[in-house]
Amino acid sequence: MLETDAEAVAAAASAVAAAAESGHRPTFIGIHARDDDTQILYISSGCRQAMGYTPAYMISRRARDFIADSFGSDYPQVFGSKYDGQESEEDEANAYVMYMNIKNLCGTPVLHRITTFKCDNCVLVIGMAFPEVPFRGRHELEVQMLDGAMKRFNITKQNEQENAMLQSDDDSATVVEGSGRRVQLYYAPSRQIKVALVLESPAAVLEPADESDRRQNGPLIVFVTGSVSRLIDADTSDLLRFPFLKLVAPEDVLRATRFFERLGESQDVLFETFSLVQRPHVIDGDVAVADEANTRVLVECLGASVQDGVALLLRRLRTTPPPGRDALGNYVLRRSREIHDHDCDAGYLSLNEMISSDPGTSDAPPGWSRLR
Numbered sequence: 001m002l003e004t005d006a007e008a009v010a011a012a013a014s015a016v017a018a019a020a021e022s023g024h025r026p027t028f029i030g031i032h033a034r035d036d037d038t039q040i041l042y043i044s045s046g047c048r049q050a051m052g053y054t055p056a057y058m059i060s061r062r063a064r065d066f067i068a069d070s071f072g073s074d075y076p077q078v079f080g081s082k083y084d085g086q087e088s089e090e091d092e093a094n095a096y097v098m099y100m101n102i103k104n105l106c107g108t109p110v111l112h113r114i115t116t117f118k119c120d121n122c123v124l125v126i127g128m129a130f131p132e133v134p135f136r137g138r139h140e141l142e143v144q145m146l147d148g149a150m151k152r153f154n155i156t157k158q159n160e161q162e163n164a165m166l167q168s169d170d171d172s173a174t175v176v177e178g179s180g181r182r183v184q185l186y187y188a189p190s191r192q193i194k195v196a197l198v199l200e201s202p203a204a205v206l207e208p209a210d211e212s213d214r215r216q217n218g219p220l221i222v223f224v225t226g227s228v229s230r231l232i233d234a235d236t237s238d239l240l241r242f243p244f245l246k247l248v249a250p251e252d253v254l255r256a257t258r259f260f261e262r263l264g265e266s267q268d269v270l271f272e273t274f275s276l277v278q279r280p281h282v283i284d285g286d287v288a289v290a291d292e293a294n295t296r297v298l299v300e301c302l303g304a305s306v307q308d309g310v311a312l313l314l315r316r317l318r319t320t321p322p323p324g325r326d327a328l329g330n331y332v333l334r335r336s337r338e339i340h341d342h343d344c345d346a347g348y349l350s351l352n353e354m355i356s357s358d359p360g361t362s363d364a365p366p367g368w369s370r371l372r
Contacts, residue, residue, distance in 0.1 A: 026050035027306035029198055030063070030125040031223060034118065036076045038063040041122060042198060042223045046308045050112070050129040052105030063125070068101040068109035071141040074155045075100075078143055079118050094118050094194070094313060095146035095269055095302055101138060102127070109135050115146075115269055117302055117313035119196040120227055124311045126304040128267070146269055147302075193230050193316040198223035199244055201308050218245030219260070219310060231276070231316055232297060238282040246282075249275040249296050251323055251331040263305035272301050278319065296320045 028046030033039045040063050043055045051066070064072045078096060096116050101109035111133045117124040140156040199219040221239050229235045232247065239247075248256045252274040259272040275296040281288040298320060302313040323331040 024307060026129040026131070027308075028127045029306055029309045029311045030058075030127065031122050031196065031198070032063040032125065034076075034079050034121055034123050038076055038123075044198070044306070044308045046306055047127075050104075050127060051102060051110070066102050068103045069138045069141075071100075071139065071156050074141045074159060077155055077159070078116070078141070079123050093145040093147045094315065096143050097146055097269075098141060098143045099138070100141070101135065102129075111135075115304055117196065117304075117311060119194050119225055119313060122196055122225060124196050124198070124313060126269075126306060126311055128306075193227060195228045195231050195314040196223075196225045197221055197228075197244070197312045197314070199310040199312065201310075217243040218257070220244070222309070231299070231314065233279045234282050242282055247276050247280050249277050249294075249322075250291055251275070259301070259303065260305075260310070263303050263310060266305070269302055269304045272303070273298065273317070274301065275299070275320070276314075292322055292325070294322055296322055 026046060026049035028050050029042075029044040030040060030047070031042040033041060040058050040061055043058050045055060047053055047055060047058055058066075064075045067075060078098070094117060096118070098114050098116075100112060100114060102112045104110050111130040113128045113130070115126040115128075140154055142152060142154050144152045198221070200222055201219070220241050221244055222241070224236050224239050226236055228239060234247075245253055245256060255272065256274050259270065259274070262270055275298050277289075277291070278295040278297050279289040296319065298317045299314045300317055302315075304311050326332050
């Protein structure tokens with residue numbers, strides 16, 4: 001429940017003033033459903049500084065209803081549109097950035113930069129507020145891809161062109177290239193597995209673990225999509241409040257740790273590639289699989305950090321055998337021909353080469369998004 005209106009407005013103004021004095025822009029992480037309703041499934045406490053609302057108030061409401069601009073109804077189409085009753089097969093990118101005005105608790109539109117990661121049933125949102133920028137109505141939703149085709153497109157104008165085209169030729173059942181609709185750039189050979197996670201604040205201390213497992217505890221997982229069970233042998237109930245770095249293969253812990261350090265120093269979306277262990281030891285009492293016998297799952301990670309959390313999108317590239325060791329105990333990577341021949345995703349390119357495309361992504365069951 002919110003406080004009384006006067007108390008809530010005063011608290012919101014105080015939070016924004018405190019953020020301004022600290023030199024940090026108000027930021028937050030959110031997750032909403034990837035459909036027309038855009039139901040908010042998770043939002044970090046930073047929403048109070050950025051917009052004045054409490055997380056309890058925002059969860060379960062529709063994200064698009066908070067957009068102050070006239071294109072609010074166009075926003076869900078960024079992440080997958082439907083034509084003639086069927087979902088479009090195109091999925092050119094995983095990450096987008098756009099600017100829009102968001103209504104705060106006082107009813108005042110505030111400019112936000114919205115960076116989004118597209119997963120299977122959900123969209124991760126990293127919001128940054130610009131309360132000092134004077135209000136200017138924005139009537140068109142312009143979107144910049146951060147990967148894939150790396151192009152800019154205007155959702156509002158595309159809708160106008162498509163509506164005009166449909167009105168001029170209602171009898172047409174097919175659309176050809178060049179007719180105004182975006183044409184897909186690339187077909188993935190099979191459904192890709194994508195997993196969205198939110199980790200606790202990047203300021204969390206990375207404490208060294210005991211020497212026997214040679215890992216660091218790292219930030220804890222506070223939200224993860226159900227598709228994780230298709231990536232590694234663990235599910236959401238196993239991983240909530242579990243240290244993320246304990247999922248990382250030991251030879252890549254240092255790489256992942258440095259990635260988090262870079263995230264903490266940047267306001268941009270960053271990329272990194274590292275391996276997870278396929279069978280992590282997440283349940284006390286279970287028999288642990290030795291690192292030397294634990295298959296590696298190579299993932300490409302998109303990440304962005306705010307004051308109160310880290311948003312990650314993991315995309316599975318391929319599986320590989322565990323590395324060997326030399327006489328001194330150092331890890332020795334396998335030769336490329338030893339990569340599992342049966343891995344149908346072995347041909348995927350990394351994000352640094354080209355983002356591939358599959359709108360279905362992880363085939364997670366619809367019930368994954370129900371918060372417990």
